[in-house]
Amino acid sequence: MNKNLLPEDKKKIDQLESYLDEKINYFLGYPVAFDFDYSPLYKFLKFPINNAGDSFYHGGSYHMNTHSFEREVVCFFADLLKAPENNYWGYVTNGSSEGNLYALYLAKRLYPKGIVYFSEEAHYSIEKNIDILGLQYQKIKTQITGEIDYSDLEKKILINAEHPVIMVANIGTTLKEARDDIQKIQHILDKLNIKKRYIHCDAAFCGAYAQFLTPKPYFDFSEGADSIIVSGHKFIGSPIPCGVVIVLKHNKEKVSSYVDVLDSLDDTITGSRNAITPLLLWYSIKYLGAEGLRNRLEECLTLTAYALTKMKDFGIDAWQNPNSLTILIPRVNKELQYKWQLATHGKFSHIIIRPGITKKMIEHLIQDLKEESYSNAQKEI
Numbered sequence: 001m002n003k004n005l006l007p008e009d010k011k012k013i014d015q016l017e018s019y020l021d022e023k024i025n026y027f028l029g030y031p032v033a034f035d036f037d038y039s040p041l042y043k044f045l046k047f048p049i050n051n052a053g054d055s056f057y058h059g060g061s062y063h064m065n066t067h068s069f070e071r072e073v074v075c076f077f078a079d080l081l082k083a084p085e086n087n088y089w090g091y092v093t094n095g096s097s098e099g100n101l102y103a104l105y106l107a108k109r110l111y112p113k114g115i116v117y118f119s120e121e122a123h124y125s126i127e128k129n130i131d132i133l134g135l136q137y138q139k140i141k142t143q144i145t146g147e148i149d150y151s152d153l154e155k156k157i158l159i160n161a162e163h164p165v166i167m168v169a170n171i172g173t174t175l176k177e178a179r180d181d182i183q184k185i186q187h188i189l190d191k192l193n194i195k196k197r198y199i200h201c202d203a204a205f206c207g208a209y210a211q212f213l214t215p216k217p218y219f220d221f222s223e224g225a226d227s228i229i230v231s232g233h234k235f236i237g238s239p240i241p242c243g244v245v246i247v248l249k250h251n252k253e254k255v256s257s258y259v260d261v262l263d264s265l266d267d268t269i270t271g272s273r274n275a276i277t278p279l280l281l282w283y284s285i286k287y288l289g290a291e292g293l294r295n296r297l298e299e300c301l302t303l304t305a306y307a308l309t310k311m312k313d314f315g316i317d318a319w320q321n322p323n324s325l326t327i328l329i330p331r332v333n334k335e336l337q338y339k340w341q342l343a344t345h346g347k348f349s350h351i352i353i354r355p356g357i358t359k360k361m362i363e364h365l366i367q368d369l370k371e372e373s374y375s376n377a378q379k380e381i
């Protein structure tokens with residue numbers, strides 16, 4: 001196929017590869033693992049595969065798909081997140097933004113008059129999805145750690161007590177990796193006698209490892225979640241963004257509908273769906289298993305502790321939420337922000353330790369932070 005490419009086009013492709021090969025060495029600020037090797041799956045790029053429809057629906061007239069792999073991925077995450085054995089459903093999304101949209105859509109169909117509550121530190125996709133769905137909402141203050149402010153939540157729910165509650169809990173906020181506690185949230189709902197409630201947990205980064213933390217965050221299905229989203233390209237790692245949304249089957253069944261043209265159920269946000277990402281995730285979960293995820297977490301926690309200690313030794317005012325893989329440092333200047341691809345917001349920049357990061361990268365960053373430019377930037381803040 002590429003025999004018709006012009007020499008400059010071929011050069012452009014080579015340049016992109018060199019550019020990315022270089023940039024990956026300075027990739028410290030975003031929560032995506034990059035230690036994967038999916039080369040055994042390259043051969044599937046020759047097929048026009050598409051996972052349109054519901055991978056749990058038996059039937060369907062589009063057979064060029066990876067539905068059976070997608071089902072296994074969903075089952076793996078449902079098990080990890082303690083979903084009730086015969087009462088879960090899910091699919092592989094384009095990422096957590098889409099998973100949040102799906103969960104809010106489901107909640108809206110169950111409770112059209114519901115008000116969505118989410119914290120100021122929730123991911124920007126929450127507010128956008130609420131806007132798309134035309135839902136009412138209340139934004140809740142956060143504590144200094146980034147965890148939701150439970151007293152503000154209680155106050156705001158009380159004012160709207162006649163409306164159902166659609167709660168979005170953060171299980172790892174984007175900037176500080178703070179985790180809301182859905183046990184405390186449920187106590188508030190019980191106290192205010194809110195019966196019509198839906199709790200969605202946005203566990204984009206942490207969802208793949210939170211079950212292995214001690215103490216374990218309170219967020220899974222056995223603890224009261226109605227839906228959970230986990231990104232696939234974050235802690236697990238994938239060259240294509242993806243996520244897995246898990247919901248309770250009895251809820252989903254109230255909203256899905258049959259479509260003749262596919263001979264399948266239309267219960268996903270998009271029609272055509274990626275069939276490669278379920279394959280990538282399947283490969284990873286087979287390769288790693290739950291034990292592999294636990295080991296990855298242990299390695300990352302060790303490296304985070306190392307990075308934090310080193311930074312403090314060098315006088316950098318670094319901190320983290322307990323048991324998190326995210327280190328916050330005072331806002332770096334633009335030069336360092338771009339060099340190290342550091343997500344920066346308000347007073348902070350953050351470094352996220354995930355599989356693929358090495359000690360050498362951390363040491364190189366610390367060297368750069370010690371440079372005068374960073375000390376100057378700290379003084380200016």
Ligand SMILES: Cc1ncc(COP(=O)(O)O)c(C=O)c1O
Nearest residue numbers: 095096097123172173174204231
């Ligand atoms: C808490 C949280 N939710 C949702 C998202 C969106 O995830 P995705 O990039 O998979 O759409 C992110 C991304 O960083 C996030 O941190």
